Amino acid sequence: MAKILVSHWGLTERDLLLIRNLLSLSVEWFGHLELAPKAGRTGGQIMLIDLDRPDAHEACERMGLVDSGASIISISAHKNRCLPNSISLQRPLVFRRLSEALNSISADKSSTSVQVDKQSRILVVDDSAPVCTFMTQKLHALISPDTSIDIASDGGQGVSLANRHNYDLVFMDVMMPGMDGYRACRLIKHINANTKVVMLTGKSSALNRVKAKMSSCDGYITKPPQDKELLKAVREYLPQAPVREHTGFATGMTAYR
Structure with a gap:
């Protein structure tokens, strides 16, 4: 499964610390998601944005979020403040709600990135x-x-x-x-x-x-x-893999040390 890039804009240091902890400590998300190192980086499959910032809507237009194809998670202290077609998270931001939001959108993203292997x-x-x-x-x-x-x-x-x-x-x-x-x-x-x-x-x-x-x-x-x-x-x-009848284990093997 290829990593999914999580972009962000306007988040507090506490928000970023919580997200990093979730992605690094949770068995569910370890190795699956990667937080963008800089705020405002475009190209992520998921975008988290703080809508309580005064210039939030200008930033959305500047980054072209609505037409970017990214799944958006809107974060605000106000219950009904969110971008169109986005998932809304109300502050305070907590592990459980953030994990549920990521879970609701990551399955579809990751299913397109899994490499299909024909051989065992x-x-x-x-x-x-x-x-x-x-x-x-x-x-x-x-x-x-x-x-x-x-x-x-x-x-x-x-x-x-x-x-x-x-x-x-x-x-x-x-x-x-x-x-x-x-x-x-x-x-x-x-x-x-x-x-x-x-x-x-x-x-x-x-x-x-x-x-x-x-x-x-x-x-x-x-x-x-x-x-x-x-x-x-x-x-x-591995029952689908044909087993050789004569393995030759006794000869030609590198010694185990």
Whole structure:
């Protein structure tokens, strides 16, 4: 899913802080929307404008908002003050009402930006380059070459890729710098509930298995993954991908370190 640009004009610092917090802290909006760095920037798919400013209507005409095609959210302390065909938010601006307004207009915007993938796609998320190489070689030996395999070096990059591609299966490390695998799993599941996520980690305690399940993952494999575990995961979570009868796992593989 490509990011939707949110333009703004006339908002207070408190308004901007609330919006930034909503876009960065909410699972629902993380990675989906991007706030324009400067006020008055045109070209955003969504525009938030403060109609209580004296020059608000002049600014609307100057930016050509009515004919811009952007979805407009009018903000005012007055209940009936709003632009034509816009969503009205009455001050004080709060998380819940802002989230509801964004939700009411973002679904249609985002549906046109989702990349449709005809082939099966797998994503491997791990901060270890040798692990990524190992997993890529293993999976290419196991399944059809028509299946695309992408690599992400941390949780944030994995979520970013999941916003742009419809992944069928994700192998997710747990302990990574920045965003860990548990949070990345929850965000990817929110982006696409049909994506299957298998946690791939050196942590094998019962507690970590519980934490993995709480993150909504579909499976759990301890490193280094055994051939039969990878085969089982692919057959269970990627049934449309043809599995090769003779994988050659025992030869030609890069050592796992």
